[in-house]
Structure formats: C-alpha cells, structure tokens
Amino acid sequence: MVQISEVKESGSRESRTAAHTHINGLGLDEYGAAKKVDGGFVGQAEAREACGVIVDLIKYRKMSGKAILLAGGPGTGKTALALAVSQELGPKVPFCPIVGSELFSAEVKKTEALMENFRRAIGLRIKEIKEVYEGEVTELTPEESENPLGGYGKTISHVIVGLKSAKGTKQLRLDPSIYEAIQKERVSVGDVIYIEANTGGIKRVGRSDAYATEFDLEAEEYVPLPKGDVHKKKEIVQDVTLHDLDMANAKPQGGQDVLSMMGQLLKPRKTEITDKLRQEVNKVVSKYISQGIAELVPGVLFIDEVNMLDIECFTYLNRALESKIAPIVILASNRGKTTVRGTDDVKAPHGIPPDLVDRLLIVRTLPYNKEEIQTIIFKRAKIEGLNINEQALDRVATIGSEKSLRYGLQLLTPAGILATTSGRTEILPEDIDECLDLFLDGKRSTKILEQSESYL
Numbered sequence: 060m061v062q063i064s065e066v067k068e069s070g071s072r073e074s075r076t077a078a079h080t081h082i083n084g085l086g087l088d089e090y091g092a093a094k095k096v097d098g099g100f101v102g103q104a105e106a107r108e109a110c111g112v113i114v115d116l117i118k119y120r121k122m123s124g125k126a127i128l129l130a131g132g133p134g135t136g137k138t139a140l141a142l143a144v145s146q147e148l149g150p151k152v153p154f155c156p157i158v159g160s161e162l163f164s165a166e167v168k169k170t171e172a173l174m175e176n177f178r179r180a181i182g183l184r185i186k187e188i189k190e191v192y193e194g195e196v197t198e199l200t201p202e203e204s205e206n207p208l209g210g211y212g213k214t215i216s217h218v219i220v221g222l223k224s225a226k227g228t229k230q231l232r233l234d235p236s237i238y239e240a241i242q243k244e245r246v247s248v249g250d251v252i253y254i255e256a257n258t259g260g261i262k263r264v265g266r267s268d269a270y271a272t273e274f275d276l277e278a279e280e281y282v283p284l285p286k287g288d289v290h291k292k293k294e295i296v297q298d299v300t301l302h303d304l305d306m307a308n309a310k311p312q313g314g315q316d317v318l319s320m321m322g323q324l325l326k327p328r329k330t331e332i333t334d335k336l337r338q339e340v341n342k343v344v345s346k347y348i349s350q351g352i353a354e355l356v357p358g359v360l361f362i363d364e365v366n367m368l369d370i371e372c373f374t375y376l377n378r379a380l381e382s383k384i385a386p387i388v389i390l391a392s393n394r395g396k397t398t399v400r401g402t403d404d405v406k407a408p409h410g411i412p413p414d415l416v417d418r419l420l421i422v423r424t425l426p427y428n429k430e431e432i433q434t435i436i437f438k439r440a441k442i443e444g445l446n447i448n449e450q451a452l453d454r455v456a457t458i459g460s461e462k463s464l465r466y467g468l469q470l471l472t473p474a475g476i477l478a479t480t481s482g483r484t485e486i487l488p489e490d491i492d493e494c495l496d497l498f499l500d501g502k503r504s505t506k507i508l509e510q511s512e513s514y515l
C-alpha cells in the first residue's frame with residue numbers, strides 16, 4: 060500500500076515565487092496575441108506569444124523529447140514566463156524552480172538531485188470516494204484530564220467537534236491526535252472542514268460564507284455550507300507530486316538501536332529514497348492510472364542558470380527528456396557562448412552541449428523600456444499594498460531603467476517602511492532618495508570597491 064500524502068516543505072520553495080505573485084498567466088487573447096497589459100504581464104509581447112505557442116504544443120502532446128530555453132538578460136521575466144506557462148497548463152500544475160548550481164552539494168549526487176526535482180515537477184491527481192464528516196465547525200472544545208504519567212500537567216483526552224451541514228448537525232468526540240491536526244490547519248469555529256472517517260485526516264476547505272461580512276483577510280476563501288448530511292461519501296481530489304509519494308514512503312535511515320536513533324536526531328529528516336522505492340511508487344501510480352483513480356499532471360521543471368550544469372547533468376537531462384513520464388523542462392540563461400562545465404574547454408552557446416541544443420525551442424527575452432518598467436513597478440506596489448505617489452513612481456522607474464528592474468523593485472519595500480516610519484501612508488520621492496543612500500546597486504558598489512582598492 061502506497062502512502063499518499065502531500066509534503067509541506069518549510070516555505071523556502073514557496074518564497075522562490077513570492078516575487079511573481081502578480082503573474083497569473085501569459086495574458087494572451089483568443090488568437091494567441093499578447094494583450095498589452097494582462098495576466099500580470101507588461102510588454103515582452105513576442106516572448107509571451109512564443110510561450111503561448113509552446114503551451115499549445117504541450118497540450119497537443121508535441122513537446123515530448125524537447126525542451127525550452129529562455130535566453131535574455133537578468134530581470135527580463137524569464138522566471139515569470141516559466142511560471143506563467145505552468146499556470147496556462149491548468150490549475151494545480153506543479154512548478155518546480157531550481158538554479159543550476161544547487162544541484163552540486165556534498166550530500167546528494169547531482170543526477171540524484173536532478174531526478175528528485177524531475178519528480179517534484181510531475182503531479183498526480185487522485186480522485187477517491189471517501190467516507191467523511193463535513194460541515195461548518197460550530198464547536199471546538201478540547202476535554203482535559205489528569206496526565207496519566209503523573210506530573211502536574213493535564214493532557215487532552217478528547218476533543219469535541221460540532222459540525223453543521225445544510226441537512227443536519229453532528230457532534231463528534233475525537234482522538235487528541237486529531238486535535239493536533241486541527242491546530243496545525245488553524246481550524247476555528249466558522250470554518251468548513253472535513254474529516255476522513257478512516258484516517259482521521261483533517262482538511263480545511265475554507266471559511267463559511269456566513270462569516271463573509273467580517274473583516275476581510277486577503278487570502279481567505281469563502282465557501283458555502285456543505286450540502287447533504289454531515290456524515291457522507293464524498294469525492295476527494297488530492298494533488299500530490301511523485302516526489303511527495305517518494306517522501307511519504309521513504310523509511311528513515313538506520314535501525315531501531317539507540318546509536319542509530321541518535322544519528323537520526325543529529326541528522327533530522329534525512330530519509331533515503333532509493334531507486335527501488337521509486338520503482339515501487341511508479342508501479343502503484345501506473346496501477347491507479349489504469350484503474351482510472353488517478354491522472355498524471357506533468358508540470359514544469361524550471362532550471363535557471365543552466366550554464367552551471369555540467370556535462371554529466373546534460374547527459375542525464377537528455378535521457379530524462381525521453382522517458383515516458385517527463386515534465387516540461389524550461390531552461391534559462393543570461394550567458395552567451397561559454398565553456399560547457401566538465402569538458403576541456405568545449406565552447407557552446409549558453410554552455411549547453413550541441414546534442415541538447417538540438418532539442419531546444421529557444422525564446423528570447425528583451426530588456427524593458429522605462430514605460431514598461433514603470434507599469435511593472437506599479438503592479439508590484441499594488442500587490443504589496445504600497446501606496447506610491449506619481450513622482451516617486453517615476454523616480455523608481457527611472458532608476459529601474461538606468462540600473463536594473465530588480466533593483467528598482469527591491470527599493471519598494473524599504474521605501475514603504477521609510478514612509479510608514481515618517482507617519483505617512485504614501486511613498487514620496489524623498490523616501491526613494493533615502494533608500495538610494497542606504498542601499499547600493501551593483502554598479503555603484505563595484506565602483507566604490509575599485510576606488511578603495513586603489514588606496515591599498
């Protein structure tokens with residue numbers, strides 16, 4: 060029996076796409092032409108249209124064995140485009156962004172790391188009919204008792220959960236382990252949840268829309284009171300990645316003796332995913348697929364700074380692209396001709412060996428003009444909840460076009476803090492100027508270093 064569960068990673072991966080929360084698609088019209096400002100995108104029309112064609116090729120299954128290369132300077136929207144491609148492929152399509160250099164660590168073999176990320180980029184949508192208790196939480200009361208092990212504390216012996224649906228109400232008396240899960244999901248009275256009858260798994264569906272008038276939290280999703288009885292059968296759709304399945308089924312290293320337990324304490328969360336385990340997982344996955352329970356959802360593996368990969372990684376990539384279940388691979392580079400890593404000075408465009416270049420559809424991204432930069436910065440300011448006055452926006456846009464878009468974008472948050480500190484709700488040009496004094500851009504920083512070197 061393969062364990063199915065989603066692995067919640069400690070946020071670091073999510074924060075990689077945090078700079079792109081304004082992006083929600085390529086922003087193309089029905090003929091595949093880029094609308095000037097749409098999908099969170101501004102300009103970069105040709106690259107967006109090319110990516111639109113690629114999305115069509117993927118949907119018509121014409122991309123197997125091929126990959127995409129986004130080539131262009133830093134801050135020209137390569138990561139944003141790759142994310143948008145995954146969004147265009149449908150909701151809950153995995154997007155796995157990595158940087159070439161991160162494959163090289165002392166702990167894991169690089170091809171192993173590459174394989175892991177391939178599996179992070181392949182989703183599996185599992186549909187199951189399950190027995191559940193579903194409703195709006197009307198009561199949430201932990202019941203305490205004396206600690207059976209002695210001591211002065213009390214422990215939770217049960218938790219009483221009241222659930223209300225359109226057709227009835229039910230009061231459940233549940234195990235304390237479920238109370239922990241309830242706390243982890245931050246369930247409170249007024250939320251709609253379901254509890255799986257067999258496993259006790261808890262899922263928070265959203266906030267009951269009876270509570271929709273209260274203070275609006277930006278990320279809150281309001282849902283109607285569930286139909287039918289509280290206790291019922293329900294089709295549950297779960298999106299996991301193949302890597303989630305590998306992780307959920309990997310056994311912690313070492314045995315049960317004290318020494319290896321100590322080892323586990325010293326090296327927390329280190330689990331071993333073997334090839335054999337992956338094959339087991341694959342077998343069960345194919346079985347689910349042929350039974351119609353599950354469906355494969357290939358996502359996007361985005362490899363930035365592809366010139367950092369070496370010849371061994373490229374060989375692996377070539378092979379992996381041919382495999383039956385492969386994600387869409389999007390490479391990105393801001394390099395021109397450079398040496399392929401791991402070879403004796405074989406020079407190639409973007410440091411990619413010719414046999415892989417042959418498989419690539421190459422899309423170029425171009426630098427932005429000031430007007431486009433201004434619109435992008437304005438969009439980011441809005442998403443970050445910052446109020447910026449017109450002159451200040453113009454100043455940031457000028458800086459963005461002279462130094463770099465990223466530098467311009469990075470000034471926003473500190474400028475917002477400076478404005479707040481001065482008791483204002485609006486960012487003024489003086490906040491921008493102060494930020495310029497406080498934080499250097501790359502060019503100025505280099506210049507200062509060079510000057511100070513000349514004193515040595």
Ligand SMILES: Nc1ncnc2c1ncn2[C@@H]1O[C@H](COP(=O)(O)OP(=O)(O)O)[C@@H](O)[C@H]1O
Pocket residue numbers: 078079080082099100101102103131132133134135136137138139140435464465468
């Ligand atoms: N055409 C665009 N429209 C809107 N936002 C953009 C656009 N291009 C880039 N951005 C935003 O600018 C920032 C830098 O872009 P990014 O995709 O990281 O560039 P690259 O990967 O080419 O270095 C990101 O926050 C990105 O979302």
Ligand SMILES: [Mg+2]
Pocket residue numbers: 134137138139363
């Ligand atoms: Mg990038």
